[in-house]
Amino acid sequence: MSIDVSLCDRYVVFLDIDGVLLPVPKFTFGGGDLSGRCVQCLKRLVAALGGREKVTIVLSSTWRNHPAMVNRLNTFMQKEAGDGIPIVAERTPNGTVLVSSVTYYADDLSEQRLVRDRVDEVFRWLRTHITEHPEAIGGRWFAIDDMKLDVEERMRGHFLHTQTDVGMTDADVDTACAMISSLPSPEAAYAEAAAALADPALKQEEIEIHKVLQSRLEVQLATATAQLAEAQGKIVVLSAEKKNLVNELAEMQRSMEDMRYRLAVYNFAKRYPSLAAAVELSDTKTGAERRDLDAAIRTFVKLLMDRKKLQKKMRSEAKKVRHVS
Structure with missing residues (x-):
């Protein structure tokens, strides 16, 4: 310069x-x-x-x-x-x-x-x-x-x-x-x-200014690093909590599905003697034979549940058509 x-x-x-x-x-x-x-x-x-x-x-x-x-x-x-x-x-x-x-x-x-x-x-x-x-x-x-x-x-x-x-x-x-x-x-x-x-005093002043600014930045960096570590710790805790909640929700959904299935079996068994007989027979079986029979019962009950849902939808649509006409 x-x-x-x-x-x-x-x-x-x-x-x-x-x-x-x-x-x-x-x-x-x-x-x-x-x-x-x-x-x-x-x-x-x-x-x-x-x-x-x-x-x-x-x-x-x-x-x-x-x-x-x-x-x-x-x-x-x-x-x-x-x-x-x-x-x-x-x-x-x-x-x-x-x-x-x-x-x-x-x-x-x-x-x-x-x-x-x-x-x-x-x-x-x-x-x-x-x-x-x-x-x-x-x-x-x-x-x-x-x-x-x-x-x-x-x-x-x-x-x-x-x-x-x-x-x-x-x-x-x-x-x-x-x-x-x-x-x-x-x-x-x-x-x-x-x-x-070329004044050395002015150059020294610039050095002192940069030292102060560097010190401030180091403090800011240390603070930011501590905050980041704290945030990461919270993320770990929250991730664990989320995982537990997801597992609890999945378990709750499985329980609800099982309850809906058992209720459907109970209700449909009253209408379909063959289903009631199959359920009663399943209780006497063990091992692979029990698993195969339970799977067949579940498939049959699922079909009945789907049909019931479809019939309900059809009735709703028919009601809408009657309302419009």
Whole structure:
């Protein structure tokens, strides 16, 4: 990999929305409309950076997680600023594997987490886009947010704070323009980007991230393996239960068939003296002679049962015909 020096004259802007382009009144919980006035201020800032061709906007706002809201933002900016603002397509990651240790906002852990995570996400984006956006890792970037991100040392000189209930103003643009003048030149950015590409500290950070991810995957694999073993154990138990139930059902069906057969023999024997005599004779026989006689009796009784079933069906059909006629 190498750094394309022609990319180093650009800028990257990390953009929050609520409190920047969408003023949030005090004592409310967000919502409301994007501000045309604030968008015009952003347009002016983009122009000061060299125009939309020289600027990449990276969404750091929670809006980045909602495609419909990103579409709403791009549509509104195009309506209010035309081609003066680039389309927002980039976004910071949702959280980072490695979390910075910080001491600010010790009495407000919720705010501490919000600020820390946003800053970590910005720097993670910088470090994962070295070749695509060398200008950023080279220092030609800044973030616009209504949270005070500059309590974090790494953000100083790269941060524009806006007032939540007002949003971006012309005065903020003036402040940003003054900050821009102190950012590295394209040549200095190129040198920084080239150094970052070979920085052993950044490579070690990637190694640590992969170690953490590997550890998480190993835990997930161990959990999945245990769950699979448990499921397989349950399958064995359920298979045994199924086998027993199938055997019980088969035995029950055999018992019912035997009961139906015995009942049929009893009923038909009352109507057919020859059958009654054969049954009585069978009780006096043993061995093969008994088996042969029982088989003949069963065949005869089965024929009688089939005939009875057929007669019943014929009567039912005849009844239907009479009903129709």
